[in-house]
Amino acid sequence: MSMLEIKNLHASVDGKPILKGLNLTLNKGEVHAIMGPNGSGKSTLASIIAGNDAYEITEGSIEFEGKSLLDLEPHERAAAGVFLAFQYPVEIPGVSMMNFMKTAMNEIRAQQGLEPMEPAAFLKRVREKQALVELDAKLANRSVNQGFSGGEKKRNEVFQMAMLEPKLAVLDETDSGLDIDALRIVAQGVNALRNANNAFLVITHYQRLLDYIVPDVVHVLAHGKIIKTGTKDLALELEAKGYDWILETEKA
Amino acid sequence: MELDRSTLDFKGPADRTRHWTGLNKGRPSSKQEEWKYVPVDVLMDALYPTDSPSSDSFEPRPEPLNVQTGIQFLSLEQALEAEIPGIQNAKESIQNAALDGLAQAYRPVNQSGIRVLYVPSNLHCIDPITAMPAVAQSTSKAEALLVLLGENAHLTLFLPHEAQSNRFSFLYVGLDKGAKLELNRDLAAAPGTLFMSHIQGSVAESAELKLVQWMQGGQAQRHSVQVSLNGQQAIARISSLQVAEPQNQLHSWVNMIHASPEAESHQNIRQLSKKEGISSFTGKIHVALDAQKTQAYQHSAAMVLEEGGRTYHRPVLEIYADDVKCSHGATTGSLDEQALFYLQCRGISKASAKRLLIEAFIEGCIQDFYPALQSHFRTAISKSIQQL
Numbered sequence: 001m002s003m004l005e006i007k008n009l010h011a012s013v014d015g016k017p018i019l020k021g022l023n024l025t026l027n028k029g030e031v032h033a034i035m036g037p038n039g040s041g042k043s044t045l046a047s048i049i050a051g052n053d054a055y056e057i058t059e060g061s062i063e064f065e066g067k068s069l070l071d072l073e074p075h076e077r078a079a080a081g082v083f084l085a086f087q088y089p090v091e092i093p094g095v096s097m098m099n100f101m102k103t104a105m106n107e108i109r110a111q112q113g114l115e116p117m118e119p120a121a122f123l124k125r126v127r128e129k130q131a132l133v134e135l136d137a138k139l140a141n142r143s144v145n146q147g148f149s150g151g152e153k154k155r156n157e158v159f160q161m162a163m164l165e166p167k168l169a170v171l172d173e174t175d176s177g178l179d180i181d182a183l184r185i186v187a188q189g190v191n192a193l194r195n196a197n198n199a200f201l202v203i204t205h206y207q208r209l210l211d212y213i214v215p216d217v218v219h220v221l222a223h224g225k226i227i228k229t230g231t232k233d234l235a236l237e238l239e240a241k242g243y244d245w246i247l248e249t250e251k252a
Numbered sequence: 253m254e255l256d257r258s259t260l261d262f263k264g265p266a267d268r269t270r271h272w273t274g275l276n277k278g279r280p281s282s283k284q285e286e287w288k289y290v291p292v293d294v295l296m297d298a299l300y301p302t303d304s305p306s307s308d309s310f311e312p313r314p315e316p317l318n319v320q321t322g323i324q325f326l327s328l329e330q331a332l333e334a335e336i337p338g339i340q341n342a343k344e345s346i347q348n349a350a351l352d353g354l355a356q357a358y359r360p361v362n363q364s365g366i367r368v369l370y371v372p373s374n375l376h377c378i379d380p381i382t383a384m385p386a387v388a389q390s391t392s393k394a395e396a397l398l399v400l401l402g403e404n405a406h407l408t409l410f411l412p413h414e415a416q417s418n419r420f421s422f423l424y425v426g427l428d429k430g431a432k433l434e435l436n437r438d439l440a441a442a443p444g445t446l447f448m449s450h451i452q453g454s455v456a457e458s459a460e461l462k463l464v465q466w467m468q469g470g471q472a473q474r475h476s477v478q479v480s481l482n483g484q485q486a487i488a489r490i491s492s493l494q495v496a497e498p499q500n501q502l503h504s505w506v507n508m509i510h511a512s513p514e515a516e517s518h519q520n521i522r523q524l525s526k527k528e529g530i531s532s533f534t535g536k537i538h539v540a541l542d543a544q545k546t547q548a549y550q551h552s553a554a555m556v557l558e559e560g561g562r563t564y565h566r567p568v569l570e571i572y573a574d575d576v577k578c579s580h581g582a583t584t585g586s587l588d589e590q591a592l593f594y595l596q597c598r599g600i601s602k603a604s605a606k607r608l609l610i611e612a613f614i615e616g617c618i619q620d621f622y623p624a625l626q627s628h629f630r631t632a633i634s635k636s637i638q639q640l
Binding site: 084 | 588590591593594595596597598599600601602604605608609611612613615616
């Protein structure tokens with residue numbers, strides 16, 4: 001059974017179709033990269049997987065471990081093991097990082113029928129995961145993403161992912177706005193979490209990220225559907241030739 | 253040249269200043285700035301019925317709890333006899349303009365209902381004391397509590413659950429040089445209750461008044477505060493947290509008068525309104541001509557939690573001095589949908605996410621309360637937003 005199976009997905013926002021028959025299959029232990037030009041629907045796909053109700057699903061299905069994801073609320077999807085690393089992490093003044101993470105972990109545990117995590121175990125885990133992404137420990141005492149630099153916000157996303165240990169992580173342009181060092185640290189965190197039981201869907205514009213997070217499969221998304229699938233070499237080819245090449249090939 | 257404001261003859265548009273300065277003694281009207289959003293007729297008819305006979309059966313406030321040695325709790329007569337410092341000013345304040353534009357004819361303060369709480373000079377009260385509300389009140393008389401602190405006296409005062417029935421209460425605060433008063437008010441009114449109050453404050457040199465109030469419940473509440481900073485380095489801090497339940501109206505009015513140079517004031521207001529709940533804040537900063545180096549700040553933020561809820565802010569800055577730092581800010585919004593989605597994506601249910609965001613919104617105000625009271629108000633807000 002596939003971990004994620006998207007079939008003929010059609011979605012629109014304010015009546016405007018964005019996804020027009022997207023198909024995608026992701027198995028345990030795999031890393032898939034989705035590349036594509038601006039406006040092709042990459043972030044829409046990420047949002048829909050996470051459960052953003054701003055988008056209307058007009059046709060198709062998304063199954064996660066054999067169950068329909070579309071029937072679940074966003075927090076239920078998170079408890080099932082789906083994680084979205086935001087392209088633009090939201091600043092939430094007044095909600096401290098620690099309170100946020102503790103609430104998140106304990107609510108997920110409650111949905112899974114588990115007891116809340118012991119404070120000492122929670123703190124230990126926070127320290128471990130902060131070290132993994134080299135996140136300044138002081139940031140844990142600040143409000144969620146408030147006053148964080150662009151790089152800190154992205155590292156914070158990977159820190160949260162490390163804390164929650166999802167089965168499927170969708171990284172929505174996590175490389176955007178990162179310098180080389182930050183990119184390396186973020187990728188290092190992702191690679192450390194990668195194992196045979198989870199899967200990653202990495203959305204990016206650039207091949208650069210894929211030098212650090214090596215994908216098993218690369219898809220090109222354009223005009224609301226996957227138009228080409230290949231290996232890591234496809235990303236290199238796109239980098240060299242641009243998207244026009246593939247769009248013209250598709251047209252022909 | 254010093255202006256005697258009481259002799260000024262206001263004409264034309266400036267005539268509205270009469271209302272701010274308390275020169276107008278008529279029945280309040282929604283056309284007046286300080287009563288703009290208030291259901292004046294509902295409040296006035298209930299609180300000041302013209303056909304109600306005046307009653308002499310008036311029960312004043314009982315003895316406060318936890319009164320320490322040295323603190324005096326007196327009737328007005330006793331306080332006058334003892335020549336408590338500042339008592340004459342306090343008495344005149346009640347008799348004259350103090351009732352925030354209310355006509356004395358509508359609501360005379362019952363002389364026998366006045367109680368005086370006096371903290372002598374240099375007495376530092378470490379433990380907070382609780383001033384219990386009057387047990388019962390006739391519908392035609394107001395009660396009054398006069399809190400007077402001598403030089404360098406310190407006091408923390410709780411005023412819990414003021415309204416279990418319709419009422420008007422008056423509080424005078426007089427702080428002598430270097431005195432510090434922290435006043436925590438729990439203005440939680442019983443359902444259907446109409447509740448109004450007025451605080452008149454006078455803060456001397458280097459003295460500090462901190463007023464924190466929680467407003468919730470009742471049919472309608474309207475609370476006004478007028479503080480005059482009368483000496484250099486005088487400080488006033490006002491925090492108000494207003495939680496308008498469905499069909500509930502909460503209105504607060506503040507007039508911060510900087511009468512002396514180098515004084516400082518802060519107003520920090522948070523408003524929440526649920527379905528059909530209305531909340532308003534009208535706050536004025538008045539800086540007199542010679543009040544140079546004034547620092548005055550006002551911030552009001554509102555969150556409309558459900559459709560049909562309404563909030564209003566009305567900041568007014570009237571500045572005559574030219575070397576001052578004054579600012580005001582007002583924001584109104586609803587729960588941030590993006591923040592809600594972000595929290596949900598981390599496994600937090602929508603209800604918990606809303607609770608987190610609302611608690612974060614009001615936390616800046618909650619932290620102004622005396623530490624021992626903070627958990628009480630956090631619990632109250634959690635209970636209030638449970639059904640959202």
